[in-house]
Amino acid sequence: MKLSSRLETVARHVLPGLPAADIGADHALLSVYLVRQGISPRVIIGELNRGPYERAQRYVREQGLEMCIEVRQGDGLEVLAPHEVASVVIAGMGGKNIAGILLKSLARAYTYQRYVLQPMRPYYPLRKVLADLGWAIVDEEVAADDAEFYPIVVVEPRRCPAYHLGELELELGPRILERATQPGVKEFLQQELVRYERAIAGLRQAGSAEARDKLAAYHKLKMRLEEMMDPGWS
Ligand SMILES: C[S@@+](CC[C@H](N)C(=O)[O-])C[C@H]1O[C@@H](n2cnc3c(N)ncnc32)[C@H](O)[C@@H]1O
Structure with missing residues (x-):
């Protein structure tokens, strides 16, 4: 069966041979794929x-x-009962909503081995909660479907201290930024750069004190992103 590149990328990160859960899955396409492909x-x-x-x-x-x-x-x-599945997929929901789902059942959330998360914008509230919990982001990928990019965040819950992620890492992903020059990732980051440029242009027009503060923050983000995409540039 043919699945979107987004859900196919999610499926590749599900732990094979073990039970899985798909939370928020109106069309059930991923679950059918996981079973039919012999993954779950x-x-x-x-x-x-x-x-x-x-x-x-x-x-x-x-x-x-x-x-x-x-x-x-x-x-x-x-x-879900505690330990009932190995992998939990939560895809196609806002980052804040996914973070809320994890926090709402936190004790239980620790009992699953892996989360494959595909947040929609804004992305940063999800990574902020993951960093505060000390949960390791073990991998990230960018899937592309019809010129839309979808970050996929693979997480393993561990009882580890909280860690710090900078603003750019929170929004765009530490593992994604590590691969900023790679094909696939680069196109996604180029699109994000254009978003920052548009935001900067809009804020310049506004001219208020609040807009000036935001402008400075966006400038910093844009420059850091440019450096990462072209390390020889600075
Ligand atoms: C946009 S769809 C995404 C479907 C699929 N996961 C995908 O990525 O194509 C989001 C689904 O999540 C469900 N949903 C939203 N909040 C939920 C929650 N707290 N628990 C379970 N399902 C939820 C909605 O009813 C909806 O069917």
Whole structure:
């Protein structure tokens, strides 16, 4: 079956051979893919809302996969028992929403081995919570679908001290920035650079004291990003 590049990239980071969960999965496409590709022997889908929950159930039934994919209605990780799965996917939700799901069931959240997270903007609230918790960002990737870029953050929850991430790392990802010159990543960062340039142009027009402070902050971010994308530039 053909999956979007975004969800296919997510699937590559799910721990193979072990049960997985997909939280917020109205179309159930990823879960069906994980089972059909032999990546996950069993998947639990968690859906908050009635309509999407029924839609996921219907698709799983149509695919004849009720024995391997269970659809549960509920909020975030509350649909899972501690240690019930190895990998938890949370994809296609805002960074703040994903962070909220982790924090709401924190004790339980520590019992799963790996999270494969695909936040939508703004990204920084998610990485801020991960850094405050001391959870290691073990890998990050950028998936591209129809000229849209999607960062994917792979996290392993550990009881480690909080660590610091700078503003650029919070928004764009420490593992992504390490590979700033690589194809795929570079295009994503170029798009972000254009966003900073547009923000700077807008703030210049505004001219207020608040806009001046923001302008200085955006300038710093833009310069750091340019340095990372072209280390010989400075
Ligand atoms: C935009 S869809 C993303 C679907 C899929 N994960 C993907 O990436 O294509 C977000 C889904 O998350 C569900 N959702 C939002 N908050 C949730 C929560 N706290 N717990 C479970 N599901 C949630 C919504 O009902 C919706 O179906």
